[in-house]
Amino acid sequence: xxxxxxxxxxxxxxxxxxxxxxxxxxxxxxxxxxxxxxxxxxxxxxxxxxxxxxxxxxxxxxxxxxxxxxxxxxxxxxxxxxxxxxxxxxxxxxxxxxxxxxxxxxxxxxxxxxxxxxxxxxxxxxxxxxxxxxxxxxxxxxxxxxxxxxxxxx
Numbered sequence: 001x002x003x004x005x006x007x008x009x010x011x012x013x014x015x016x017x018x019x020x021x022x023x024x025x026x027x028x029x030x031x032x033x034x035x036x037x038x039x040x041x042x043x044x045x046x047x048x049x050x051x052x053x054x055x056x057x058x059x060x061x062x063x064x065x066x067x068x069x070x071x072x073x074x075x076x077x078x079x080x081x082x083x084x085x086x087x088x089x090x091x092x093x094x095x096x097x098x099x100x101x102x103x104x105x106x107x108x109x110x111x112x113x114x115x116x117x118x119x120x121x122x123x124x125x126x127x128x129x130x131x132x133x134x135x136x137x138x139x140x141x142x143x144x145x146x147x148x149x150x151x152x153x154x
Contacts, residue, residue: 056143
């Protein structure tokens with residue numbers, strides 16, 4: 001408060017603190033508050049530019065739950081089309097490039113979990129634990145949503 005970045009208003013026994021929008025630091029603070037959204041928009045833009053589109057790209061894990069910190073990995077689940085082999089050089093290059101960019105953009109190591117669409121259906125059929133975790137926590141970035149893709153697991 002001594003810097004004038006926030007103002008305090010009495011509210012009963014409490015005090016309500018508000019960002020002073022006239023302060024020169026307010027735009028920078030807004031940017032900092034939007035870091036996750038900015039990161040997800042960058043990941044989305046890159047994934048949507050791929051020569052071989054993914055069926056879906058989702059954020060999951062601690063960052064998706066809002067529990068991530070400076071030491072947390074950035075976990076991405078990418079659903080590959082069934083007709084693309086997981087060793088396809090073009091596919092691998094775009095996935096590896098996205099992971100490298102996401103690491104640079106966030107400062108956190110980006111870990112990619114990749115499944116074909118059929119492998120996701122198999123996970124659902126076998127009632128794998130990750131399906132429940134994804135249904136609960138995954139944040140859609142591009143492509144089909146976890147709710148659309150995992151609805152058979154309900």
